[in-house]
Amino acid sequence: MAVTLVWFRDDLRISDNPALARAAEQGDDVVACYVLDDGSEGIRPLGAASRWWLHHSLAALAASLTELGIPLVLRRGAPADVVPRLVEECSAGSVLWNRRYGLAERTVDAALKESLTDRGVEATSFQANLMYEPWEVTSGAGEAYKVFTPFWRACLTFRTPRTPLPAPVSLRGPQLASDELGDWGLLPTAPDWAQGLRETWTPGEAGAHARLDDFLDGAAHGYKDSRNLPAVQGTSMLSPHLRFGEISPFEVWHAAQDHKDSSTAEDIRVFGSELGWREFSWQLLYFNPELATVNYRPEFNAFAWERSTQAELDAWQRGRTGYPLIDAGMRQMWEIGWMHNRVRMATASFLIKNLLIDWRVGEQWFWDCLVDADAASNAASWQWVAGSGADASPYFRIFNPVLQSKKFDREGRYLLRFVPELADADNIHEPWKGAAPGYPEPVVDLKESRERALSAFKALSQG
Template identity: 60%
Template sequence: PREAPRSDDLDDWGLLPTTPDWAAGLREACDPGEAAGLQRLEDFVHHELEDYAAQRDEPAAMTTSRLSAYLRWGEVSPFQVWHRIQRTRGKKVGGDEVNATKFLSELGWREFSYHLLYHQPDLATRNFAPRFDGFPWEDPTDETLGAWQRGETGVPLVDAGMRALWKDGHLHNRVRMVVASFLIKNLLIDWRHGEQWFWDTLVDADAANNAASWQWVAGSGADAAPYFRVFNPVLQGQKFDPSGEYIRSYVPELAHAPRDVVHEPWKAMGDLVASAEDDADDQAAGGLAAYPSPIVDLKESRQRALAAYDEIKDR
């Protein structure tokens, strides 16, 4: 032929959703490709690494590397990341040794997950600790599992995280632990339902990390969190998102909620409505009225979880 045939453009394939355009948030949050991944690594080294150890658990601070999707899809290798961080040691860029050491330890956890998957290929479906095979899970329903998936549990940090996951295809690590603990321990829903939802919605969904992390929270994995460790999502929010900035970013019903209300809106609903004196109060009260009530009592569900774990702990 006189000229090569024209290459297809991705737009020609009609793969992207338009009605509704549910991928808009993903496009805003993700910039795929090797060049973008390497640039993200450099940005992390020069801007966020110096605050990593101190602020990595604060979802609104944006001091994590945000490299997980690039690692997952092979656009940046863990070796590149390891050696680039190593080169910051003893230099002004990246802060002190504490930040580099902490970050590299997290990279090590990633490799540990692959070690587990290699030795247990069905890590996503089988308990690493066999005693959990007899755990008394509750049957999932739309009122429990469905509410969790939609971010309609009535627990602000949980709902913010689950809505962020759906919108952005990404979820901050601290919030991942909180929403996973809520599903497993407050709702007593089998961790495999959460693992599958993350697998379907995370841009960085990884066969090793996803399964190992869910089993870690459940207590059924290798070197897992102790069964009696139940994250309190209210206290987690107050500690790591004290101003409520992260919650307000993803839960519009609470966008105008005062700082002392945003983490436990169910406690303030009646008082705020009764005492509304101006437009700001009216907006806050209106948002609270639209926000769902908690689907479980956090204290009671914690006790129920501990009782359930007691049934299997000696097996």
Template identity: 55%
Template structure:
């Protein structure tokens, strides 16, 4: 039997759950008393500090996790500061004999984890690290030549060729506490919630963070949306997407749980595969991050370093950020983002294309805005998706693919229902007017004080200018 004075410390990061948490499971199964720790390390020395919307989510996720642990006889210990230093302090204060945790994948996080592991082992503390937030560790899926895949489709084929991912690990019924005295900070003192002003009302109306809510969301998707996912996933008004991205980002549900839950669904195999492919993109993006640690700032295709970006007009940029561009689908998406911390994936591509190609603003400007405003802002997915639209990423859309926001709206929101939801100034117009309000006589864009602005840029002319800039870069 282990020494009861030598507890197991579980260091949680992107795995804020009790079910399918191998690190927690190992600690409980060791027979040791358990200390469960979360350290808010937002110095920027290890990784990118969370944006405002993600900080809001994290506060409520930690609150839910603590409640779940208390039901099992334990609690969540909170610390704020350098993660390596705080964990070293906790190992010393408790006399721990075991440290368990899950892998992280940004360069700074990996380097910190290596430092923590070396320091712990020097103290005689056993360290166990688990793969829990991805289905595979980046770099593990290789082609026949032992190299990384540069294209998604063969990557996903190779990922699935090895069979189904492991089964999820059951949640412990009880987590025996360590009874020694250990300092824990108050959640409110971490300063995660917005103050002066509190802009998070829309997030609270839209989301319930936490593991319990994550599983409700999985059940709702499997039972009510999955059957129509393949046909309606690109329609923003259809509510066919899973909306699981923030729960996966914070590890309130694991990709293993989602994968197996979807595979068990009573829908055709091709529909299940369509959704699981999106999980595959998440895996692929982390492979990209592993190969390109500066993914959020450095073009994968370095020829784009010479791209002639336009000089930023703060007024124009603010119009894009707040959904006042005069282009209805773009404005609907940006307002949905501002209010809910989330945006439909098809509309993400359209709004990104508008910024990059119609305004010709550097993709990194948009990536930073999304990082701050998305509840699912993810270091791999967010940067990889922006580079995909810009044409500078791996397996990216070519730069000359410019999403026309009017045509995209007419195709994927034909009645303008999504636009009417988020741009109420256009609600009384017919479908054509909602997509092109500037064509409506005496419409909302007319008069001395128009209810809705004219487009801030000519779509046709700006597309031509973007393609000309691309040709100049290539030459």
């Protein structure tokens, strides 16, 4: 019996998985594998929170595959070495995978495909994790879009996202030796800081679909406005499930469209545009592979970062800046590995503009702390706030955390959830204006630090 090897990566699901679906269609024996590549060959190592998620996502995928009739084979090492060995072990005639879009990943895949082809093994890749591949939708001049709105409009004009594929009914295949998931050390032990993550998330395909169903039955109604309110469950919180491919954007898109009616049409349109931002970010990364480390707008290379003291950076990282919205957001991320998007913008703005710390420092911190740390969205979003990215927020747009919390968390429910010591403050939004036992004084003055940031930007624009 012929054997097909299916290599899972950022597509840890059995439904709407084109590579797995093709293997099932061919009727061959199937070997499913996942290769843990700890940063070899230029691939960025996962952060701590993402490693926690990966452990549980792989456990869920393994259980789903077992129900279909095959195990998930786990191996650790460079794919260029591991995948050919697996091919030899099971005498596979073909290897299937779903495409990745980072330069390092594409380089690994291209070299492996060439190597397998030279050995007489067919290697085929599929579109699975983006509704529009980066090279498909370009400007009239054939270039990548630099502004989101025309990009997304062009996507929707170009093609309706395809219908999701069903999961295979059953599979069969040989047994191969596999690493033990627990031996990979993906989970924190000393200390075990993941209690909040365990209480908040259910990694895996079933958890992803449950999260989507809950959103469509609840928060999708009024999403356009409620998504800005950090104290309520106003967003889908699907981002980590999409990041690990436990659910596909095609599934999310069509489920949302099927749920649309006259009362939710605008909410679903806005929600769809958020999927569009994810697509836009991946196009940016595809054409700008160093997006996490190099300014998209080169004029920002001359920006005079005055990096604040280590104590100020520590205060930002630990949620001890003296500004309730910033501290609540940073503590939320530490507790559950996720932060509300509006608060992400505020915390990023504070680091970049009020503390004048290089955006790359923040991007790396979020990469380590977020369960949804996505190579494209994380980098593109930090550059957007910094003003150095595509379609970026102007540098002189500086989020005022006091005004933001008063507008979007007027009663302070979000603030009190993550900064409980504010319960004794005379003024929850501006605790320095009265007694606030146990809460720190502001690390910087908002007005003075804003003027310093604008002065630095003026110097850049005149340089």
